[in-house]
Amino acid sequence: MFDSYEWNTIEGKGNAENLTLLSLSTCGFCRSARQYLKDREVAFRYLELDTLPPEEKTELKGEFKPNSAGALLFPPW
Amino acid sequence: MINDIEDFIQKSADKNGWALQPDETFLKTVKEGLVKNLETYGYYLCPCREGWGNRFKDRDITCPCDYAEADIKESGNCYCGLFLSKEAAAAGKTPQAIPDLRPDEKYPD
Numbered sequence A: 001m002f003d004s005y006e007w008n009t010i011e012g013k014g015n016a017e018n019l020t021l022l023s024l025s026t027c028g029f030c031r032s033a034r035q036y037l038k039d040r041e042v043a044f045r046y047l048e049l050d051t052l053p054p055e056e057k058t059e060l061k062g063e064f065k066p067n068s069a070g071a072l073l074f075p076p077w
Numbered sequence B: 001m002i003n004d005i006e007d008f009i010q011k012s013a014d015k016n017g018w019a020l021q022p023d024e025t026f027l028k029t030v031k032e033g034l035v036k037n038l039e040t041y042g043y044y045l046c047p048c049r050e051g052w053g054n055r056f057k058d059r060d061i062t063c064p065c066d067y068a069e070a071d072i073k074e075s076g077n078c079y080c081g082l083f084l085s086k087e088a089a090a091a092g093k094t095p096q097a098i099p100d101l102r103p104d105e106k107y108p109d
Helices: A030-041 A054-067 B003-016 B024-042 B068-075 B086-090
Strands: A009-010 A020-023 A046-047 B018-020 B083-085
Touching: A009 A030, A020 A030, A030 A046, A030 B024, B003 B018, B003 B024, B003 B083, B018 B086, B068 B083, B083 B086
Parallel strands: A020 A046
Antiparallel strands: A009 A046, B018 B083
16 A cells, blocks of 8 residues: 555654655644654654645545545644 | 744734744744745645645635634644644643544545
């Protein structure tokens, strides 16, 4: 899943592909979440959805939706 | 543009009796996000929400959003963490990510 995107990968403990963060470049809580993981040296990968081309964003959301209880929200809580 | 956003958020806070996010780093991210959204969409779309790119469809999530007053009353901060209640700010409360009061069906598919 999500394999065809150009992920930003943060190296750390574990496999970055096991922890995927969908975020917005404009969101303070999204940035805080990334910093939280970095501070704990956890490996993860992330995308900023608002920076993607519209078609790519729609495709990604389509892949994500079956795993979501409702609308795709930033930040998750 | 930075002067404009400073003016906009301060006036919005003053008018509604709210305080601004005291964490300078967090505040900078939100302010830059609002400016980016203004440049992209032409209005201050909430920096923590995905919009339609249409000012009418996004009216309720244009800053300060329609949900801010209830969020601040209930949780002490608005959805994106830009505005806090004066009580929460005085208590040094760290803004928390909170549930979104906006109905799911108002978001793009």
